[in-house]
Every structure is written in structure tokens, then in C-alpha cells.
Amino acid sequence: MKFVSTRGQTEPVGFSEAVAIGLAPDGGLFLPEKLPNLAAHLPQWEPLGYADLAFEFLRLFATDIEPATLRGIVQKTYGTFGLADTLAPLRKLDDKLHVLELFHGPTLAFKDFALQLLGNLYGHQCAQRGQGINVLGATSGDTGAAAIHGLLGKPRTAIFILYPEGRISALQERQMTCTGAANVHAIALDGSFDDAQRVLKEIFGDSEYAAKHRLSAVNSVNIARVLGQCVYYLSAWLRLPAADRGSVEFVVPTGNFGNVFAGWLLHRMGMPARGFKVATNRNDILHRLFNTAEYRSEAVQPSLAPSMDIQVASNFERFLYYALDENPTRVRPVMAQIKATGAYRFDVLNKATFSASRATDEEISGVIRRVYGQHRYIVDPHTACAFKELNPARTSVVLATAHPAKFPDAIRAATGQTPAHPALEALKARAIVKHRLPADAAAIKAFIAQHAV
Numbered sequence: 001m002k003f004v005s006t007r008g009q010t011e012p013v014g015f016s017e018a019v020a021i022g023l024a025p026d027g028g029l030f031l032p033e034k035l036p037n038l039a040a041h042l043p044q045w046e047p048l049g050y051a052d053l054a055f056e057f058l059r060l061f062a063t064d065i066e067p068a069t070l071r072g073i074v075q076k077t078y079g080t081f082g083l084a085d086t087l088a089p090l091r092k093l094d095d096k097l098h099v100l101e102l103f104h105g106p107t108l109a110f111k112d113f114a115l116q117l118l119g120n121l122y123g124h125q126c127a128q129r130g131q132g133i134n135v136l137g138a139t140s141g142d143t144g145a146a147a148i149h150g151l152l153g154k155p156r157t158a159i160f161i162l163y164p165e166g167r168i169s170a171l172q173e174r175q176m177t178c179t180g181a182a183n184v185h186a187i188a189l190d191g192s193f194d195d196a197q198r199v200l201k202e203i204f205g206d207s208e209y210a211a212k213h214r215l216s217a218v219n220s221v222n223i224a225r226v227l228g229q230c231v232y233y234l235s236a237w238l239r240l241p242a243a244d245r246g247s248v249e250f251v252v253p254t255g256n257f258g259n260v261f262a263g264w265l266l267h268r269m270g271m272p273a274r275g276f277k278v279a280t281n282r283n284d285i286l287h288r289l290f291n292t293a294e295y296r297s298e299a300v301q302p303s304l305a306p307s308m309d310i311q312v313a314s315n316f317e318r319f320l321y322y323a324l325d326e327n328p329t330r331v332r333p334v335m336a337q338i339k340a341t342g343a344y345r346f347d348v349l350n351k352a353t354f355s356a357s358r359a360t361d362e363e364i365s366g367v368i369r370r371v372y373g374q375h376r377y378i379v380d381p382h383t384a385c386a387f388k389e390l391n392p393a394r395t396s397v398v399l400a401t402a403h404p405a406k407f408p409d410a411i412r413a414a415t416g417q418t419p420a421h422p423a424l425e426a427l428k429a430r431a432i433v434k435h436r437l438p439a440d441a442a443a444i445k446a447f448i449a450q451h452a453v
């Protein structure tokens, strides 16, 4: 299986290469050259456990990795999540309403499903090439923690995560700084998240330095993340009563459009479903897109669901590619205009089974209270966005993207309950190890050079 760039100016590459380079050199995102048709596989996959299902699905794409090796990578990945039946439980709240809990991984957020896999794929590549890798990223919260836990203690790898000192939650900081692993370097910058991103850009902009230290970016666009996320949709779909499968709507808390895109891609490969609802917080660029056919970035506003405080949906380009008939010469001018002006208006936007909703902070609190009252079930502020406008007549699967214990203040304010999780409590007893550095590329580069593998 080859992977092509959405912008069509990169030679098609194999799976391992697409994973290693992340972003295509022409600035586009990788997608499979031709999507497999899953219709014939679905009945055979029904009895499989999660890791076996992940293996059978991923082997259709990772054709340049020996099947036995790939099976090992996948088993190692999903073995860390605990027992098979607690990996991605599908909870039934009422006859039509199911919640797919994706927060039982090491950092208690759905990003673990993709970043644990990516970490093991990197580990495999390092071993195969006999070369180390230094992963660098900037985070305002969840992605940094999930990326760190994907690489924790892996040989020949080091990870450097920049974050703004004092501007992420105490629990998020603990998840990154209390790992005890020697290959993890949490760098608290004196500055804002924008400063951290600026420094990151500057470091990657020095291509000689980046090549010398074999730097790789943590980003939300790696194709392995998308494919890794497809598996939990498949797993949920296969556990629904057969009569509900074709009419189910997946409702997905959305920021970068990565999670919901994975489900939609699976639908394109032949998994029947009624549709996919993009649930945003007050940063509603995608809600506006699907309701007005205009994509327009605005200033980011902080919200109760911080991992969705995004106004540039990185994975949107992948949807665009399909919406424009898989024609990269049509994708390029649209992306160029978005880059130049921050906006694009479609004459006709083929919404292709997508719909959208948005929730303000007040609505998020209201939903948390209502769902707790109706079902005695506590949802985190991200998941709450998805409960905003559920259609009770329809079979819905809501994707729960984070454990409520990660956001105790918002939950307490809404319900009076304070959710806890033993893994988070355990962190409170451990030492914080972080490096305070100025938001200055030269200082960070010197630090990386000293600690790189």
C-alpha cells in the first residue's frame, strides 16, 4: 500500500516512510492511495478482541512491516491499556444512547490510542535503522502528556516537550513531569503557548540542526494516528446490535478534526453508518463550516474544554481532498487561500454525512449536570459538548474523549461531585522533574544538544 500527499507533489511512499516523515514534503498530508473495501472483512472481524482487530485492520495499510512484527507492535500497544474488555468499553445509557469510553489508557484521554501506537512504531523504526530519534513538541495540555507516555522509557528515543510555565493545569503538568523516565524532558518555558510554538518553529527551521539531532515533530497529522483511531470506531460498531449498525450516528468532540475524520474514513471504506456529528466548544470553526460552507479562522477563546480550543483544524485538509474528488490540483489553491487569508468559502460543500453542533461554557456545565441527573454518569467537559444536541430518536454513539477526573473543578462546579482516578492520585505523591528555560531558541537548542540520544 502506498500513501499519497493531499497536494500531489510528493512521490507516493510506503507506510513506514509516511509515518517517519509525518508531514509530506510538499506541505500536504498523507492518505492511502486507494482505500480498501472492508465490506467483506466486517463479518469475519466480529469475534475479534481489540488487539486482533487492530492488527487485521492495520495490516491492510502497513504492508511494508512483516505481519509477525506488526502483530507484536500492536499487542504491545494495546496490552498497556489493561484488560481487553476495559480498553474501549461501550456503555449503554439508554436504549438508543451509547458512550464509547476512550479514556482508559495511560493518560486517560483518547489520544493514547494513537500515540501509544505511534511510539511503538517509532521504537520499531529506531531498532531497524540502528538510529535514535529525538521527538520535539509544544503542548498546551493533553497531546504532550499522551506523546510522552507513548515514548516513556523506550530505548534510543528521547522526547522534549515545551509548555508554558503556569499556564497548563496542575494535573496535566504532573502527567508530563512525574514520569520518572530518563528519556523524558519536560521544559517549562517562561512565556505563553504561542511563545512555545514560535520557539519550536525556529528550531525546526534550522534544518541543519534538526537533521544533526534527528529531530522529529509530534504532530496531529501523522497518518498512523488516523489509522490507529479508526480501530475503536470499528470495535464499537461491531458491538452494536446488528439492526442498529447502519443507522448509528457517531457524535465526536472535535478540535483538530483528527478523531472524527478517522470514523468518517472508515465509513468511506464501507462501514455503514448514518453519519458523524462534529461537536465543538465555543471555538466553532467546524460548526460554522458545516452550517455555512465557509471555513474561517477566528481568535482562539479559552474554554472549559481546552483540548478543543483550536481554530485551525489540521486534519481538515484530508476531508477536503475527498470533498474535491481526490484531486490535489483542486486542493492546492484552497489551502493556499486559507493560508493567505485564513478563510475559504465553498460554492457547494458536499457535507458527506457530517453534521455539527457547538457548546458554550455555560452549556457545557449544563450538560454535565443534566447527564449526571438523568443517568448518574459523569462526562468530562469535552465529552459534554457531544451531548449538547442528541437526537433521542436516533441510535447514537458518543465518543468520551477524556476521563472526568482530569477536570475536577469543572465537574465539581456542575454536579457537586469530585471525580478521582487512582492513577492521577498516585501522581500527586511523585516528584516533579521539569526544566525551567527562557522562551529562547538558542537556550532550548543547547539543552536538546546536551540530552539528545
Ligand SMILES: *Cc1c(COP(=O)(O)O)cnc(C)c1O
Pocket (backbone or CB within 6 Å): 109, 110, 111, 142, 143, 253, 254, 255, 256, 257, 258, 259, 260, 307, 308, 382, 383, 401, 402
Ligand atoms: C485532543 C482532544 C480532543 C479533540 O480531538 P481532535 O482529534 O483534535 O478533533 C477532544 N477531547 C480531548 C479530551 C482531547 O484531548
